[in-house]
Amino acid sequence: MRRLESLSFYLSATDCLVEGEASGVVLTRAMPCRLGEGPPERDEPGGESVTGRALVVSCRSGSSSAGAGLLEAIHADQGPALVVLDRPDQAVALEAIVAEEILSRSLPLVVLDDARFAMAQAAHLISLYRGGRLVLSGPRLAGLASVTAGGELGYEPAPVTAANDGFALSPEDRRCLDGGAGPAAQAAMRVVVRMARLRGARALLDVDRMHVGSDIDVGPVGLALVARLVEWGDGFRVPTTIGASGKATTRFAEACRALGGMPLSDPASLRASAEMPWPLALCVAMVGRAPAPSTH
Known part of the structure; x- marks a missing residue:
C-alpha cells in the first residue's frame, strides 16, 4: 500500500460548466470575494494574485451577487487558469460563459461535490484535461486515502448523459x-x-x-x-x-x-x-x- 498523493476522475457534463484544458497551483477563496484582478479584499490573506492559479471557491459561505470580476480579468488576460466551485453559481458561470461564447476566451469552470471539493482545497496542483478528466495532486492528499499501486485513484469511466435533457427549443x-x-x-x-x-x-x-x-x-x-x-x-x-x-x-x-x-x-x-x-x-x-x- 502507498499513500494517496493524487486523484484522477472524470467530470459529468453538468459538473463541467465550461470545458477546456488548464493547470494551476491552488488558491482558495470564499464568497463573497472578487475572483478577478483588483485590490485585495479583507478575506484574501496576503492579497495573492489569482492570475494563472487554480481558484478553488467556496460559494456556500456567501453570495457572489456583487459580481465576481471574472469577465474583466479574462478580458485583461489576468484571470485564473481554472475555477473550481462547490456549487453552481450563476454569477460566476455567466461571466465565464459569456467570455467563451462572445470573446472566444475560455476559462474552465467546474463544480465538485462536497468530498471532492474538500480534496481540491487540500490539493497543491489541479489539472483539467479534455474529456473532463480532473487530476488533483499534492502532499496534503496523502492523509485522505490510500490505494494499491501507482498512488493514483483508478480512472472512473466517463459519465454518460442522456441525449434528451427535456429542454424545449422552438x-x-x-x-x-x-x-x-x-x-x-x-x-x-x-x-x-x-x-x-x-x-x-x-x-x-x-x-x-x-x-x-x-x-x-x-x-x-x-x-x-x-x-x-x-x-x-x-x-x-x-x-x-x-x-x-x-x-x-x-x-x-x-x-x-x-x-x-x-x-x-x-x-x-x-x-x-x-x-x-x-x-x-x-x-x-x-x-x-x-x-x-x-x-x-
Whole structure:
C-alpha cells in the first residue's frame, strides 16, 4: 500500500460548466470575494494574485451577487487558469460563459461535490484535461486515502448523459443556434440556453422589449463585448434601452446604438428588467428570448 498523493476522475457534463484544458497551483477563496484582478479584499490573506492559479471557491459561505470580476480579468488576460466551485453559481458561470461564447476566451469552470471539493482545497496542483478528466495532486492528499499501486485513484469511466435533457427549443431557437440568424445571434442564443439550463428553466420565453443595466459600470469589457457583436453585423431583435449611469456605462450605451439600442438616463421605471445581469440582458436583447422562471 502507498499513500494517496493524487486523484484522477472524470467530470459529468453538468459538473463541467465550461470545458477546456488548464493547470494551476491552488488558491482558495470564499464568497463573497472578487475572483478577478483588483485590490485585495479583507478575506484574501496576503492579497495573492489569482492570475494563472487554480481558484478553488467556496460559494456556500456567501453570495457572489456583487459580481465576481471574472469577465474583466479574462478580458485583461489576468484571470485564473481554472475555477473550481462547490456549487453552481450563476454569477460566476455567466461571466465565464459569456467570455467563451462572445470573446472566444475560455476559462474552465467546474463544480465538485462536497468530498471532492474538500480534496481540491487540500490539493497543491489541479489539472483539467479534455474529456473532463480532473487530476488533483499534492502532499496534503496523502492523509485522505490510500490505494494499491501507482498512488493514483483508478480512472472512473466517463459519465454518460442522456441525449434528451427535456429542454424545449422552438424552431427559431434552433435556427439561431445553428447560425441561421447570424453569428451574434448564435453566440447570444448559446449564452441564453446555457444559462437557462443552469437555472433549471424548462423553456425560453418571448421578450418584447429589454433594458440592459441601470446603475452598473460595465468597464472596458462591456465595450469589447458590444464591439464584437457589432463586428458580427447583427443588431438587437427587440426594442432595447441601455442604462447610462457612470462614464464607462455611458460609453457602453453609446456603443450599443450600433446594435439599435437607445440610451436611457433615468431607468427607474425599468428596475425589474435591470435585475437581470447585464451580460445576460445583452444576449436576451440580441435574440428576443429569455429563460422561463425556474420550476425548482
